[in-house]
Amino acid sequence: MSKSVRRVSVPDVIANMIMKTPLILLFGVLFWACPGSGSAEPIFAKIATTLPADHPTVEALRFFKKDIAEASNGQMAIRIFSDTELGSPSQLLNGLQFGNIEMGVLSSEMLAASFPTLQTILMPYVFRDPVHKYRVLDGPIGKALLQQLEQANLIGIGFLATDSRNFLLKSKAVTQPEDFAGREIGVPRACPLAECHDVTLNLMRDTLSALGATPRIIEMDAILPFFQQKTSDGIELSLTRMPQLPLKEMGTTQVLVDAHTAIPDIFIVSQRWFEKLQPEQQQQLRRSANKMIQFQRDIVDERNQQIALGFENGGTTLHFVEQEMFFQAVQPVYKKKAQEFGLPFEDILRSIYEVH
CATH class of the missing domain: 3.40.190.170 (Bacterial extracellular solute-binding protein, family 7)
Structure with a gap:
């Protein structure tokens, strides 16, 4: 932007x-x-x-x-x-x-x-x-x-x-946007009800694609089976949800704390x-x-x-990253939303960016 x-x-x-x-x-x-x-x-x-x-x-x-x-x-x-x-x-x-x-x-x-x-x-x-x-x-x-x-x-x-949303990874830490390239990341559907709007689910799909990863939409009760698949590389999840998972059984020791979203x-x-x-x-x-x-x-x-x-x-490593480089990497998502809602939407985003 x-x-x-x-x-x-x-x-x-x-x-x-x-x-x-x-x-x-x-x-x-x-x-x-x-x-x-x-x-x-x-x-x-x-x-x-x-x-x-x-x-x-x-x-x-x-x-x-x-x-x-x-x-x-x-x-x-x-x-x-x-x-x-x-x-x-x-x-x-x-x-x-x-x-x-x-x-x-x-x-x-x-x-x-x-x-x-x-x-x-x-x-x-x-x-x-x-x-x-x-x-x-x-x-x-x-x-x-x-x-x-x-x-x-x-x-x-x-x-x-x-809760902020972050990534639970099988192995190999992510320290820069390029590290997502080629990885298959599961995105749980937080709300299965028909009345729920999938605004953030669609945003997450676009975000991972912009980072070069392959997003897979899964149900919340399918997290463990998905993670155990050989082709999967991680899960997008809130930090508070992660301790509820059997992390040792899942064989993961890596959490990318990027707080890509924190929907108030x-x-x-x-x-x-x-x-x-x-x-x-x-x-x-x-x-x-x-x-x-x-x-x-x-x-x-x-x-x-x-x-x-x-x-x-518990032996799990938390990796905190600089958000600015990830923000720049997902600009295609911002351009898509600006095209959908027009210049006023982009103006508000610019105003947010300029707050210090």
Whole structure:
């Protein structure tokens, strides 16, 4: 990607793309009682996620529940529904749009199917490091990406940390893009549901092809059989998923930690519900939510450090690489996306690149 600057307003770019992109999300009108309209009655709200109860994000939601209860003197009571208790991702989305569910956690990949500009933060090697990532997501670019969700009756409060994707290799470390040439790499399909969008799966296929590797799409339960094939050379997987595999049985001691993608989740509030809150209640919710987001990022980072230490103690070598050379190697993927979505998409990517 060229480093030359063409002055653009990221919020305006996103707004223009919204006008040109038909939303496939459902809209409707839901009439219900106004919470706290002049009364001292407690406000009850649900937070929904498909993540399991022991996930760091759910731990952070419990932190949020406690914090907002204390800050509101018990006037806001929250119940957390995890592990798809309130339905699939699409059902949570519909509930949030209609106000049946007050708050929730959704993947930016899912929302990117209707808001193509969100695909900019799904691109391979788009973030140089965690510092760069959060300067983008917490800055004007991230705020503009979240603001567009209001077109779908959703309020994006902020981005949550998720697992980075890396490579588990049989042998021979990868230290530069050329080392991928001729290798067969398995890419597990993380979501087998028909409603899931394969945005990142297609991006990963294109990324590996740009690096000279041969991508093989496999099911999640086929990781071990695939790895045991003589022709396979590795698996693309999240760092937290790797320790769950029988690494000794698989005969691998190499992990390429390149963090080519780290698709953020988004903490979302139903706009229909949020607008019925009093201004001070809205402000308190945002304050507690922002504290929760930082807490969530901290515990995810701590967990990842523990996983890395476990790898080293277990004899697995972690290879950390300079992302810039990989970023340059996958420019054909960026050109393909720019052709698909046009110059505004490329402008946003350039703005991301220029954040320091």
